[in-house]
Amino acid sequence: MTEAKSSENLFAVVVHPAIRGEEGLRDPEARLEEAVGLAAAIDLEVVASEIAPVVKPRPATLMGAGKVEEIKARLDGFEPRPALVIIDGALTPVQHRNLERELNAKVLDRTALILEIFGDRAQTAEGRLQVDLAHLNYQRSRLVRSWTHLERQRGGAGFLGGPGERQIESDRRALDDKIVRLKKKLEDVRRTRTLQRAKRKRAPHPIVALVGYTNAGKSTLFNRLTHSRVMAEDLLFATLDPTMRAIDLPSGVGAILSDTVGFISDLPTQLVAAFRATLEEVLEADVIVHVRDIAHPDSDAQRADVVKVLGELGIKGEDSRPVIEALNKIDLLDEDERLDVEAIARLSQTGEPGTLAAPVRAAISAETGEGVAHLLDLIEEALTAEHETVTIRLPSPFGAARAWLHDRADILDETPSGEDMIITARLSKKTEGQFFKLYPDAIVAADDDLSEKRA
Numbered sequence: 001m002t003e004a005k006s007s008e009n010l011f012a013v014v015v016h017p018a019i020r021g022e023e024g025l026r027d028p029e030a031r032l033e034e035a036v037g038l039a040a041a042i043d044l045e046v047v048a049s050e051i052a053p054v055v056k057p058r059p060a061t062l063m064g065a066g067k068v069e070e071i072k073a074r075l076d077g078f079e080p081r082p083a084l085v086i087i088d089g090a091l092t093p094v095q096h097r098n099l100e101r102e103l104n105a106k107v108l109d110r111t112a113l114i115l116e117i118f119g120d121r122a123q124t125a126e127g128r129l130q131v132d133l134a135h136l137n138y139q140r141s142r143l144v145r146s147w148t149h150l151e152r153q154r155g156g157a158g159f160l161g162g163p164g165e166r167q168i169e170s171d172r173r174a175l176d177d178k179i180v181r182l183k184k185k186l187e188d189v190r191r192t193r194t195l196q197r198a199k200r201k202r203a204p205h206p207i208v209a210l211v212g213y214t215n216a217g218k219s220t221l222f223n224r225l226t227h228s229r230v231m232a233e234d235l236l237f238a239t240l241d242p243t244m245r246a247i248d249l250p251s252g253v254g255a256i257l258s259d260t261v262g263f264i265s266d267l268p269t270q271l272v273a274a275f276r277a278t279l280e281e282v283l284e285a286d287v288i289v290h291v292r293d294i295a296h297p298d299s300d301a302q303r304a305d306v307v308k309v310l311g312e313l314g315i316k317g318e319d320s321r322p323v324i325e326a327l328n329k330i331d332l333l334d335e336d337e338r339l340d341v342e343a344i345a346r347l348s349q350t351g352e353p354g355t356l357a358a359p360v361r362a363a364i365s366a367e368t369g370e371g372v373a374h375l376l377d378l379i380e381e382a383l384t385a386e387h388e389t390v391t392i393r394l395p396s397p398f399g400a401a402r403a404w405l406h407d408r409a410d411i412l413d414e415t416p417s418g419e420d421m422i423i424t425a426r427l428s429k430k431t432e433g434q435f436f437k438l439y440p441d442a443i444v445a446a447d448d449d450l451s452e453k454r455a
């Protein structure tokens with residue numbers, strides 16, 4: 001087989017190393033299935049998949065020699081011989097290199113696989129730059145040639161066999177140069193986006209962010225709520241670039257809904273860093289809706305992963321932002337499970353705003369629409385709790401304070417009162433707090449201040 005041909009061979013074998021003591025909450029079968037899904041997300045043809053129990057990780061090859069032999073024999077049994085082995089775990093550079101040599105196949109570990117998917121999906125300039133940067137950093141940390149979209153762009157020379165030392169040195173220098181250039185470009189793009197964000201923030205509409213594990217149903221819910229058709233598929237990481245649309249809440253108040261990239265367990269650190277900026281949009285949200293696939297066997301572990309990433313982004317348990325969990329896909333549950341989930345949801349609806357640790361929950365099916373109207377009510381409730389209408393008396397000169405409020409709040413009324421200005425505004429409690437700290441001369445106007453004026 002020629003080298004050019006080998007890069008077209010998209011047959012793959014997927015191995016999930018189940019390391020004793022590291023299984024955590026997860027079901028290895030579900031993990032294997034997820035890994036096969038990840039492989040399918042970049043159009044690999046998975047011909048076989050298996051769980052490899054690992055009692056004690058070996059520094060050289062992670063799995064035991066017997067297991068490696070077995071996988072090799074398995075590869076030999078296929079015609080054509082699969083060119084790729086996916087190891088659904090983290091490999092050290094040494095393990096990576098040794099496995100490629102011993103299996104005589106290209107090996108992708110979980111990080112590399114997710115990087116590949118992101119490379120395929122990224123649409124926006126920023127998304128592409130983030131992925132390229134993550135990829136380069138990963139490559140640099142390995143110093144083995146990896147089968148990357150960058151390499152494919154270069155013409156897809158054969159990926160088997162390691163490069164020579166001198167090649168590595170010059171590759172490393174080339175990588176460093178590229179990394180510097182990319183970082184600079186990314187900064188430029190980010191500056192533009194920060195400006196756009198600042199503009200959007202001035203819009204009085206509150207922002208509702210959908211977050212959740214990949215494939216939980218965020219885009220399906222987004223489409224239902226916004227009557228649009230963003231890509232929603234049974235595909236991991238179908239959405240990569242954030243999308244925003246306007247929605248109307250039950251009372252007619254407008255809001256902006258944003259669909260974001262899905263989370264996954266063991267999200268490569270390079271990618272968490274790369275997508276931080278994108279996910280930071282979530283931090284700007286007034287309400288966070290965490291969409292969960294409640295019919296998934298690993299639903300609880302997935303929740304823990306999402307909560308962890310949100311925590312890393314700075315949304316901690318005590319963060320005041322309301323969190324609502326949409327327990328999605330209830331149509332897939334049997335009668336008993338469904339009653340359980342509905343009871344859990346009812347118990348959480350205490351009238352108090354939810355938090356990351358103790359969210360308000362709603363049982364829904366984004367597919368059939370069941371429960372979605374109620375979810376909207378809860379979103380509206382959370383927004384109302386978060387925002388209030390205040391009437392403020394601004395003593396003269398009020399120019400700066402007034403401009404500040406116009407930038408950040410929804411101004412409902414302005415009435416001059418002698419030298420002063422009385423403003424009625426709708427704003428979040430946080431903004432309100434900031435305002436009174438900045439402008440201590442402003443006072444909350446007595447109710448009759450306004451009526452007197454108007455009379």
Ligand SMILES: Nc1nc2c(ncn2[C@@H]2O[C@H](COP(=O)(O)OP(=O)(O)OP(=O)(O)O)[C@@H](O)[C@H]2O)c(=O)[nH]1
Pocket residue numbers: 212213214215216217218219220221231232233234235236237238239240260261262263328329330331332364365366367368
């Ligand atoms: N049965 C059922 N399937 C659903 C429901 N909601 C979503 N799905 C399916 O779940 C799959 C994933 O849905 P998406 O909306 O693409 O999920 P996502 O969270 O946006 O996924 P990523 O963009 O990959 O992070 C699709 O096949 C949907 O049709 C639901 O309520 N019930």
Ligand SMILES: [Mg+2]
Pocket residue numbers: 218219220231232238239
């Ligand atoms: Mg999506």
